[in-house]
Amino acid sequence: MQFQHTETLNQPLRFGEGKQYWINTFGCQMNEHDSEVMAALIENLGYRPASGPEEADLLIINTCAVRKKPEDKVSSMLGKLTVLKEGKNDLIIAVGGCMTQQQDLARHIKNRFSEVDLIFGTHALPRLPELLERAHLEKETVVDIKEDYTGREGLPAARTSTFQAWLPIIYGCNNFCAYCVVPFVRGRERSRRFEAIISEAAALSDQNYREITLLGQNVNSYGHDLPGKPSFASLLDELDRIEGLSRIRFMTSHPKDLSPDLIKTVARGKKICEHFHLPAQSGSDRILKKMNRRYTREQYLALVREIKAAIPGVSITSDIIVGFPGETEEDFSAPLDLLKQVRFDSAFAFIYSPRQGTKAEKLTDNTTYREKEQRLQALNKIQQRISLEENERLVGNLLEVMVEGPSKNNPELQTGRTRTNKLVHFTGPASLTGTIIPICITEARTWNLFGEMEGEPR
Numbered sequence: 357m358q359f360q361h362t363e364t365l366n367q368p369l370r371f372g373e374g375k376q377y378w379i380n381t382f383g384c385q386m387n388e389h390d391s392e393v394m395a396a397l398i399e400n401l402g403y404r405p406a407s408g409p410e411e412a413d414l415l416i417i418n419t420c421a422v423r424k425k426p427e428d429k430v431s432s433m434l435g436k437l438t439v440l441k442e443g444k445n446d447l448i449i450a451v452g453g454c455m456t457q458q459q460d461l462a463r464h465i466k467n468r469f470s471e472v473d474l475i476f477g478t479h480a481l482p483r484l485p486e487l488l489e490r491a492h493l494e495k496e497t498v499v500d501i502k503e504d505y506t507g508r509e510g511l512p513a514a515r516t517s518t519f520q521a522w523l524p525i526i527y528g529c530n531n532f533c534a535y536c537v538v539p540f541v542r543g544r545e546r547s548r549r550f551e552a553i554i555s556e557a558a559a560l561s562d563q564n565y566r567e568i569t570l571l572g573q574n575v576n577s578y579g580h581d582l583p584g585k586p587s588f589a590s591l592l593d594e595l596d597r598i599e600g601l602s603r604i605r606f607m608t609s610h611p612k613d614l615s616p617d618l619i620k621t622v623a624r625g626k627k628i629c630e631h632f633h634l635p636a637q638s639g640s641d642r643i644l645k646k647m648n649r650r651y652t653r654e655q656y657l658a659l660v661r662e663i664k665a666a667i668p669g670v671s672i673t674s675d676i677i678v679g680f681p682g683e684t685e686e687d688f689s690a691p692l693d694l695l696k697q698v699r700f701d702s703a704f705a706f707i708y709s710p711r712q713g714t715k716a717e718k719l720t721d722n723t724t725y726r727e728k729e730q731r732l733q734a735l736n737k738i739q740q741r742i743s744l745e746e747n748e749r750l751v752g753n754l755l756e757v758m759v760e761g762p763s764k765n766n767p768e769l770q771t772g773r774t775r776t777n778k779l780v781h782f783t784g785p786a787s788l789t790g791t792i793i794p795i796c797i798t799e800a801r802t803w804n805l806f807g808e809m810e811g812e813p814r
């Protein structure tokens with residue numbers, strides 16, 4: 357291929373001039389935000405967004421490793437995308453994210469898909485421009501999966517929304533839940549500096565962003581590694597003072613670290629939304645212990661009682677894993693009972709998926725996949741009924757909704773979210789996108805609410 361850039365020390369790399377890129381993102385919000393950072397770095401090289409993979413000169417797949425399903429999707433997507441290279445020799449294909457941070461998987465991708473030009477792990481994000489330059493120049497697949505955490509602070513982000521922004525506050529995870537690959541692919545916990553977060557939030561507010569979502573595998577452990585150990589509650593308190601912002605969200609909360617202080621801060625915060633994503637993972641003490649979650653069922657229930665008592669109208673959502681190795685029918689009835697006691701607004705249930713290198717991978721598992729599927733269905737059935745009942749309680753209420761744009765299924769309808777993160781559809785003009793408007797809830801369904809505008813947008 358023709359390589360058209362001559363670099364001097366003072367000249368930024370611009371080899372993407374006149375070219376287009378396309379990023380496909382799998383997985384969680386942290387990955388979505390990483391893709392926004394990749395986009396900004398690539399745009400600094402001169403690339404512009406493509407309307408689809410066929411148009412692109414640079415294809416990036418940002419992968420997820422948390423369960424086998426997203427991994428399989430990546431493999432099948434790679435199979436399809438590498439075909440594009442047949443007609444376009446100078447197409448660059450890069451694979452990044454959590455899957456590639458694992459040595460075995462990086463090697464597997466390299467061996468199976470020789471068309472891939474660059475493999476870069478989660479820690480390589482700051483080095484992406486140089487890596488892409490090498491991928492242009494070198495014939496061999498370029499691989500960077502070093503555990504080098506430097507350079508992440510201060511990277512730009514090309515955000516996809518003009519009014520809602522992801523804002524990472526802590527990277528990595530120290531918890532090593534027995535089933536989870538995240539600590540292996542995201543490294544140890546690194547909190548961002550308090551002032552760096554406040555100034556990024558203030559800058560977002562200056563650019564008319566109205567909602568920020570603070571991201572971390574466990575936001576509650578924010579600050580333990582910083583001088584003076586600032587708490588997550590104190591960070592929220594400070595962010596709540598930023599004039600232009602209307603909403604502050606955060607996820608995920610590990611139950612073992614959720615402090616009474618945090619509950620008080622959310623209760624008194626003006627902009628801090630009344631929603632906790634508080635994954636329980638199981639309701640059985642025996643399984644919780646095997647999962648290394650470090651709380652008991654009773655401690656979890658006590659925490660939920662405390663949150664509900666302090667914050668009227670709060671929503672609590674959860675993740676549950678079914679079919680963890682050794683889970684008996686008796687163990688399984690415990691999460692069902694937990695769902696009924698807590699009455700989560702919604703809960704995502706996942707079938708346990710063995711992950712390489714984790715503690716649980718080595719445990720004996722006698723439950724068949726069929727049985728696990730049945731457990732998942734039973735759990736979903738109960739939760740769906742609870743979600744519907746909880747939503748029905750909101751009919752007749754006037755709720756503040758931030759409008760996100762036309763509904764995907766019906767462009768006549770606008771879609772937005774309540775402070776408690778519930779999806780609301782209503783009839784109104786698309787010009788309302790990005791505004792906050794009072795909506796009277798008229799109908800409840802399992803996954804969403806319907807309502808009518810009542811009052812002026814602000």
Ligand code: SAH
Pocket residue numbers: 422423535536537538572573574608610635637675676677706707708709710711
């Ligand atoms: N840091 C967050 C979430 C990380 S992964 C937390 O601690 O809650 C998101 C969800 O995926 C987890 O809450 C868990 O329910 C699920 N998950 C993680 N590893 C899994 C595995 N090996 N099999 C099935 N589900 C898993």
Ligand code: SF4
Pocket residue numbers: 529530531532533536537538539573574610
């Ligand atoms: Fe995984 Fe547990 Fe860390 Fe969440 S807290 S990322 S589930 S190890």
